[in-house]
Amino acid sequence: MIELTNVTKKFGNKIAVNNFSLHIEKGSLTMFIGPSGCGKTTTLRMINRLTPFDKGNIIVNDTPINDVNPVELRRNIGYVIQEIGLFPHLTVFENVAIVPRLLKWEQKKIERRIEEILELVTLNQSFAQKYPLQLSGGEKQRVGLARALAAEPEILLMDEPFGAIDPINRLKLQDSFLEIQEEIKKTIVFVTHDINEAIKLGDKIAIINEGNLIQYDNVSKILSDPANEFVENLLGQDRNIKALSLKKAKDYVLKDGFITVLDTESRESVEKKMKEKNIKIAFALDENNHLKSRFVLEKATETKKQKFIYNPAPWIIERQNNINEALSKMLEAGEKQLPVVNRKKEFVGIIKLSNIFEEVNKKTNIS
Amino acid sequence: MNILSFYLNNFGRIMSALEVHIFIFLVALTFSTVIGMAISIFVTQEGREKIGRIILSVMGAAQSVPSLVIIALIFIFVGIGVKPAIIALVIYGLVPIVFNATSGILSVRPNIIEAGKGMGLTQNQLLWRVKIPIALPVIMGGIRSSSTIIIGSATVAAVIGGGGLGDFIFIGLKLQKPEMLITGAITVSLLAIIVDYIMAKIEKKVVSKGLQIKKT
Numbered sequence: 233m234i235e236l237t238n239v240t241k242k243f244g245n246k247i248a249v250n251n252f253s254l255h256i257e258k259g260s261l262t263m264f265i266g267p268s269g270c271g272k273t274t275t276l277r278m279i280n281r282l283t284p285f286d287k288g289n290i291i292v293n294d295t296p297i298n299d300v301n302p303v304e305l306r307r308n309i310g311y312v313i314q315e316i317g318l319f320p321h322l323t324v325f326e327n328v329a330i331v332p333r334l335l336k337w338e339q340k341k342i343e344r345r346i347e348e349i350l351e352l353v354t355l356n357q358s359f360a361q362k363y364p365l366q367l368s369g370g371e372k373q374r375v376g377l378a379r380a381l382a383a384e385p386e387i388l389l390m391d392e393p394f395g396a397i398d399p400i401n402r403l404k405l406q407d408s409f410l411e412i413q414e415e416i417k418k419t420i421v422f423v424t425h426d427i428n429e430a431i432k433l434g435d436k437i438a439i440i441n442e443g444n445l446i447q448y449d450n451v452s453k454i455l456s457d458p459a460n461e462f463v464e465n466l467l468g469q470d471r472n473i474k475a476l477s478l479k480k481a482k483d484y485v486l487k488d489g490f491i492t493v494l495d496t497e498s499r500e501s502v503e504k505k506m507k508e509k510n511i512k513i514a515f516a517l518d519e520n521n522h523l524k525s526r527f528v529l530e531k532a533t534e535t536k537k538q539k540f541i542y543n544p545a546p547w548i549i550e551r552q553n554n555i556n557e558a559l560s561k562m563l564e565a566g567e568k569q570l571p572v573v574n575r576k577k578e579f580v581g582i583i584k585l586s587n588i589f590e591e592v593n594k595k596t597n598i599s
Numbered sequence: 600m601n602i603l604s605f606y607l608n609n610f611g612r613i614m615s616a617l618e619v620h621i622f623i624f625l626v627a628l629t630f631s632t633v634i635g636m637a638i639s640i641f642v643t644q645e646g647r648e649k650i651g652r653i654i655l656s657v658m659g660a661a662q663s664v665p666s667l668v669i670i671a672l673i674f675i676f677v678g679i680g681v682k683p684a685i686i687a688l689v690i691y692g693l694v695p696i697v698f699n700a701t702s703g704i705l706s707v708r709p710n711i712i713e714a715g716k717g718m719g720l721t722q723n724q725l726l727w728r729v730k731i732p733i734a735l736p737v738i739m740g741g742i743r744s745s746s747t748i749i750i751g752s753a754t755v756a757a758v759i760g761g762g763g764l765g766d767f768i769f770i771g772l773k774l775q776k777p778e779m780l781i782t783g784a785i786t787v788s789l790l791a792i793i794v795d796y797i798m799a800k801i802e803k804k805v806v807s808k809g810l811q812i813k814k815t
C-alpha cells in the first residue's frame with residue numbers, strides 16, 4: 233500500500249508536483265499518464281526517496297518513508313526504468329542476484345530464486361550466463377523486470393519500461409507482463425505516456441497534467457466518465473472502441489468444440505478420431521502443451537467432397553490480447569476461430585468470432 | 600658486433616642497471632596508481648563532478664608537458680638522487696592514470712547509476728561494484744600508458760642520479776661510445792615492450808568478459 237498526502241515538489245521556482253494526494257491499494261496496478269514533463273517520474277522517484285519532496289507525506293506499508301533509511305527502503309521496492317540500466321560487467325545471473333546478495337541471502341536460495349524468476353519472465357535458463365551486451369531489447373527488459381522482482385519486493389515502480397521497445401515487441405511484453413502480474417499480484421505503479429498501454433494494463437489510472445492530479449479512477453470509470461476536456465482529449469475520439477479493449481481474450485476462451493492430439497499421432501488416426509466424434513477442429517500439441525499444428529475437417533458441399541486440412545503453423549491469440557487484438561488477428565487470418573495460448577505458449581483453448589461479435593453488439597447497444 | 604661484445608663483456612653491469620630500472624619503475628607505478636586512483640575517486644564522487652571536469656582538462660594539458668621539465672623542477676626543489684627521481688616519476692606517471700580513471704568513472708552511463716541507486720546500493724557499493732569495474736578497461740589503459748611513460752622517463756631521470764639504464768645512455772653520450780648508448784637504448788625499449796605485453800595480459804584478465812564482448 234502506498235499513500236501520498238498533499239505531496240508537493242519544487243525544482244527552484246518550478247512546481248513539478250502540486251499538492252498530490254493518492255491512495256494506491258495493495259496488489260493493484262496503477263498507471264500514471266500525462267504529457268511529458270507533467271511530473272510522473274518525479275512522483276515515482278519520491279516514493280523510493282530518489283527525489284526528496286518538499287511538503288506532505290508519503291507512507292509505504294504503514295510507515296512514513298522519511299522514517300526509513302533510503303537504502304533499506306529501496307531494497308524493498310523494485311525499480312525498473314526505461315533504459316533498464318543493466319550492469320554490463322555482470323552476467324544476467326549476477327545482475328538479477330544484486331538485491332538478494334545485498335540482503336545477504338544464502339547462495340542456494342539465490343540460485344533457486346533466479347531459476348524461478350527467469351522462468352517467470354519466460355527467459356530460458358541458458359540466459360543466466362549471458363552478458364547484457366548479448367541480449368536483445370526485449371530480453372534486456374525481461375531481465376530488468378526479473379532483477380526488480382528478484383528479492384520479492386511487495387512494491388514495484390516502473391518508469392516507461394516498454395517505451396523504447398518497438399510496437400510489436402511492446403505488445404508482446406505487455407501481454408506477458410499482465411500474465412506475470414496475474415501470478416504475483418504486486419502493488420505496481422507504472423508510468424506511461426501511451427494511453428492504450430494505460431488502458432490495457434491498468435486497474436486504475438492516474439491522469440496528471442502540469443503537476444496536478446486530474447483524475448484517478450478505475451479504467452472503465454475513466455473511459456465512461458472523463459472528468460474534463462483534458463481527459464477526453466487524452467482518451468481520444470474512439471473511447472468506445474477503447475472500452476472494448478478492456479475485455480481480454482482470456483474472458484472468451486472456450487474449452488470445447490475441438491479436440492487435442494499429440495503431435496506424434498498420424499494424420500490418418502487424427503482424421504478418424506475427428507470423424508468419430510464429429511468434431512471439425514483438432515490441435516496437435518507436444519509433451520509441453522505447446523501448439524504445433526492444426527487439423528480442420530471441412531464440411532462437404534454439393535460440389536465438393538469433405539476435405540481434411542493440415543495446417544503446420546496456425547495463427548494464435550495470447551490470453552492477454554484484448555478483443556481488438558483478437559479480432560484483428562482473426563480478420564487477418566480469415567478464420568472464424570483461433571487457438572489461444574498463455575505466456576508460456578501453452579495451449580489453453582479457442583476463441584470464436586461469434587462470441588466477440590456478441591460483445592461488440594452489447595457495447596454498441598449501451599452507448 | 601661491437602654491441603654484442605659490449606653486451607657480453609658488461610653483462611653484469613647491464614643486469615644490475617636493469618634491476619635498478621625495474622625497481623624504480625615498480626615503486627613509481629605503485630605510488631602513481633594508488634595516489635592517482637585516490638584522486639580520481641575523490642573528484643568523481645557525486646556532487647563533485649565539476650571538480651572532476653576541471654581535473655580532466657588540467658590532466659589533458661599536463662600530458663603535453665615534457666618529462667624533463669618535471670625532472671628539472673624536482674631537481675630544483677628536492678635535489679639529487681634516487682628519491683627525487685622516483686618522486687618526479689610518480690608525479691609524471693600520475694597524469695595518464697588520473698586522466699583515464701576520472702574520465703572512465705565519469706562516463707559510466709547515468710541510467711546504470713540510477714538503476715544501482717534504485718536497487719539500494721550505497722555510494723561505496725556503487726563505486727567499487729559498479730563504477731570502477733565498468734571503467735576498468737579505461738583505467739587499465741591509463742595504467743598501461745603510465746608504465747610506458749615511467750620506464751621511458753626513468754631513463755631521463757638518470758640525469759638527477761636516478762641510476763638505471765639511463766646511465767648507459769648518458770655516459771655513452773659523454774664518452775662518445777655508441778655501443779654503450781645503443782645497448783642502454785635497446786634494453787630500455789625491450790623492457791618497455793615486455794612490460795606493456797604483461798600489462799595487456801593483466802588487463803584482459805581483470806576486465807569483465809561482459810565488457811570485452813564485441814557487439815554484433
Ligand SMILES: Nc1ncnc2c1ncn2[C@@H]1O[C@H](COP(=O)(O)OP(=O)(O)O)[C@@H](O)[C@H]1O
Nearest residue numbers: 243246248266267268269270271272273274275
Ligand atoms: N532534477 C531536476 N532538476 C530540475 N528540474 C527537474 C528535475 N527533474 C525534473 N524536473 C522538472 O520537473 C518537471 C517534471 O519532470 P518529470 O517528473 O521528469 O516529468 P515526466 O516524467 O512526467 O515527463 C519537468 O518540468 C522537469 O523539467
Ligand SMILES: [Mg+2]
Nearest residue numbers: 272273274391
Ligand atoms: Mg519521465
